[in-house]
Amino acid sequence: MSGDGMSEVGPAQVWQAALAEGRLLLQRPVGGGKALFPPRDAAPGSGAALEWFAASGRAVLYSLTWVQQRPPAAAYAIALVELAEGPRLMARLDGLDGAGAHIGMALAARITPGADGPALTFIPAGEA
Amino acid sequence: MADRFPRGRVAIRGLATYGLGECPGHTPIEMAARAIRLALADAGLGVAAIDGLFVCLADDLFAGLSLAQYLGLHPRFTDNNRTGGASFFSHLATACLMLEAGYLDCAVIAYGSNQRSGGGKLSTPARPDSWDALAAPPYPLAYYALAAARHAHQYGTTRAQLAEVAVAARGWAMGNPEAFARTPLAIADCLAARMVATPLCVRDCCLVTDGAAALVLTRMAEARDGPALPVPVLGVAAATWYNSLSQAEDITTTAAAESGARAMAMAGVSPAQIDVLQLYDAFTINTILFLEDLGFCAKGEGGAFVEGGRIGPGGSLPVNTNGGGLSCCHPGMYGLFTMVEAARQIRGSAATPVPGARIALAHGNGGTLSAQATALFGHPDTV
Numbered sequence: 312m313s314g315d316g317m318s319e320v321g322p323a324q325v326w327q328a329a330l331a332e333g334r335l336l337l338q339r340p341v342g343g344g345k346a347l348f349p350p351r352d353a354a355p356g357s358g359a360a361l362e363w364f365a366a367s368g369r370a371v372l373y374s375l376t377w378v379q380q381r382p383p384a385a386a387y388a389i390a391l392v393e394l395a396e397g398p399r400l401m402a403r404l405d406g407l408d409g410a411g412a413h414i415g416m417a418l419a420a421r422i423t424p425g426a427d428g429p430a431l432t433f434i435p436a437g438e439a
Numbered sequence: 440m441a442d443r444f445p446r447g448r449v450a451i452r453g454l455a456t457y458g459l460g461e462c463p464g465h466t467p468i469e470m471a472a473r474a475i476r477l478a479l480a481d482a483g484l485g486v487a488a489i490d491g492l493f494v495c496l497a498d499d500l501f502a503g504l505s506l507a508q509y510l511g512l513h514p515r516f517t518d519n520n521r522t523g524g525a526s527f528f529s530h531l532a533t534a535c536l537m538l539e540a541g542y543l544d545c546a547v548i549a550y551g552s553n554q555r556s557g558g559g560k561l562s563t564p565a566r567p568d569s570w571d572a573l574a575a576p577p578y579p580l581a582y583y584a585l586a587a588a589r590h591a592h593q594y595g596t597t598r599a600q601l602a603e604v605a606v607a608a609r610g611w612a613m614g615n616p617e618a619f620a621r622t623p624l625a626i627a628d629c630l631a632a633r634m635v636a637t638p639l640c641v642r643d644c645c646l647v648t649d650g651a652a653a654l655v656l657t658r659m660a661e662a663r664d665g666p667a668l669p670v671p672v673l674g675v676a677a678a679t680w681y682n683s684l685s686q687a688e689d690i691t692t693t694a695a696a697e698s699g700a701r702a703m704a705m706a707g708v709s710p711a712q713i714d715v716l717q718l719y720d721a722f723t724i725n726t727i728l729f730l731e732d733l734g735f736c737a738k739g740e741g742g743a744f745v746e747g748g749r750i751g752p753g754g755s756l757p758v759n760t761n762g763g764g765l766s767c768c769h770p771g772m773y774g775l776f777t778m779v780e781a782a783r784q785i786r787g788s789a790a791t792p793v794p795g796a797r798i799a800l801a802h803g804n805g806g807t808l809s810a811q812a813t814a815l816f817g818h819p820d821t822v
Binding site: 390391 | 588
């Protein structure tokens, strides 16, 4: 922390830069409290100062839809995943088909390089 | 002292729809202006009477300014507040308070869209929030599908129960000459329909149509001078909990639980006293969520509640009596049409009037189950 706010990058850019290095970051109030995502400059509601920490990558499938495409393109999965630390985020699922996926199943985060920057997807836990 | 509302002090004096279904060869603002002229005629007023202009157009960030220019008005106030399809409810709240305070004398709320004949694709500039965009979800479809999937997981809601909502809407639409989709629809047709995003099939999704609507509002005392029965506004409340559904505490409970309770408190009514409901049904799951959140059944029981044709023609609770966004029209932002149909039910001029309707509820939805807003309208003898 430089003390000169103008020279810092914002929390969104900090998070993106970490993801590009293969790390999934979350924030929590300094000294403890509810973890949060997406990144903010202060805790929502309380305005408390925040610190970064690395997420475990463990998650549970909270909801799931298979988005149909015109054949022969296959349906793809859009999910809401609940991270072990609490926050929820929207992500693609990999390594699953319609029969193998169910709400409540354990997932693991996977960060892969992509043409448009790093991609965060989730796969069944145990296959990471 | 928050949530004070001038119950019954402001009324809908004129209303109109225009170009529902297909309206080729027109721009959105042309359609909105046509609806305004029809609503003014209905109100027995000229365009010069308007001093407050409330509008939301999908294709024009500065729609309030554009519409003033188009109509040749110098309004005292313009507002193009955008909360998605619920925008018009925020307009209504502002207009009622400004009219009651004497800041305005005559407010118009208007909308127009050529979404269908202008290309047949959703004409919304809205996008997923930047964090959800990392997953590139189809917007807004994926969000409603996720809510429906979670509702099915938590409460056992079935595809056949979702289909009940579509079939009820179609039943009402078949009695409404203005409705776009009027061919018979059965539960079995829905279950056999093309899947779009599980568990939602194409029959669970709203129409893509053109359409315009307008309301003319004045203080109740002046509205009584108009040619039609004035429809007083008993309460209106908008609630904001989040923009992206991803950030909901529980995606099976919407901010309608707040907006509905607040609007009903302003109106001094409970669900049992409401005769007819117009709920923003962008998808079949909406109707189930809103029946629960507005207090017409317990959370999780919406699927069972709509079974057996309960909300269709001949059922015990009339919902979406024009056919709704599923079967009447959905030009992109449907909210204003719920208010028009609610007012028509109070006047007794709806295509399928609910006998003796004295209190009507309209509920708006915007974004991805994000903006929620509820309005109560009454017969003049309820004031």
